[in-house]
Amino acid sequence: MSEFAGVGISYRPEFADFQQRLAEVVDCVEILFEGSFPVGKEGTEVLGWPHQKAAHAMTLSPARADFQIQPELRLLLAEARDNGIVLLSDHLSYSSVGEYSVPNFFSCTRTAAEADRIAGNIAALREAAQMNVAIENPVTFLSQPSDAMSETQFVNTVLNTADCGMVLDVNNLYIDAKNNSFDPYDYIRSLDGDRIAYLHVAGHAHYRGLLVDSHDSNVDAEVWQLLDFALGTTGAAAVILERDNRSATEEVIMSELDILRSIWNRHRKGTACAA
Template sequence: MCRKRRKIRKNVKLLENQTSIFGVGLRREHYQYLTEKPITDIDWFEVISENYMNTEGRPMSVLESIRKDYPIACHGVGMSLGSSDQIDPNYLKELKRLIERLEPFLISDHLAWNHLNGTRLHELIPVPYHEESLEVIANHIDYVQNELQRQIAVENISAYFNYATSTMNEGEFLSLLTQKTGCSILLDINNIYVNAKNFQFNPLDFIKTIPKKSIAQVHLAGFTDMGTYLFDTHAEPVHQEVWNLFETSLELIPENVPIMIEWDENVPEFHKLEAELNKARKIMHKGTKNETRKTTEFIP
């Protein structure tokens, strides 16, 4: 049975207009380097919310030092928007405290679930894409936005199975969520490409279903080719096929949308991460000159 949906309050704070475009994920491997206050090519940092919620010590000290010099986005992996359970109110209280402390320009989590009957999983599990789950997840997003008094962005995930009960695709589902709740979209280009290869669809068609004005951030990352399928590991540089998809998608995303590189495993030295981000900067610069190279290399 669908719950009665809560309306979003009019005083919920919308996402801030972030004009510094190019960012990376803050990882502990770079703490020492960043505490030396180097001049970098980075405009902003994204942090995993759960790593800093309800905690003190060196990680928070480093983060607060970085926050003095850079804007911060908070990206969650534990909200479990797609769960049949209600959102954990204690989780939201801890997240709200972090938000008040950091004043991030963006708060995000995933279109997924990882919490059931009090047990938290360490994976992001996809949801079925149909009307009933749409209503439940819209309820959850309304609740979160009302409790945080902030608009949130919802990210498309990489998945390795589909539900037979789905009546629409993920892009259509996300589009409807933005209409119902006023949330925005964190568009992960790598996840789209991984799913397109694994499930054999055109990734550009997916991006075309997302309302351009709803896209609040873009993720780029590296996958691992497992032979029979692609695995979203964030352990390698962005593959050329993903760069191609990003480049061809520029006309479908807002001109000044914040863009970042995710690199979570086999984390390289910071200057290599900067070099990877500068590839995105170069592609964006070409796009503003209407020189974007059209390609179909990413089509499965």
């Protein structure tokens, strides 16, 4: 996973006006898989950057029971590979069931059998993509009555069975810990830290007594602290800032990247991606 390393940004089309400034301060860049391929969509100017690139997917849904590598997906994966994508990620959850998309990510049933089945899907995706694949921890609002494993036991089993990496979304973890009353630091300690490919950090919102993953606000101070701990205790080779809406100014994004860089520099020396 070390080919994708350093401080980066999850690129959005609204960053186009200051993309050159971004390119000068980041080491690597993440793009949205569905928003970038086939090439020609808005925002794909970032494919011309010399930085190492990862693609983050939202709808591949590797946990679904009927997961298959369709011919159309093979073509998109080949196009991603031809455009310099070195790492593909999606969420350890369901984003679709059959022909129906779901409005948020549904949690997996945490059993050994499910872990083995999902690991097989991830291995098939890696073979089709011909690149490293990583899975992300989604926000979990509901547990399954039939859960037989803790979340970290389940995640570690999938990671090791599939021989894949993990995108540890620190903001998602913080949200889950607050909403479900557990210690996020213990969660990180329980993970196989060498499997962490990279980290996500973002802002969140408050809604009817819950925290929700919104990417539309500044990163919370406690999330920065949790990121600092994660960088100090895992093998994560990169950390990516996610910012989705148009309310953040160029200066706000650059300021958060400065904070990110300062935390990174406390734990890592040098970078691997910038041209």
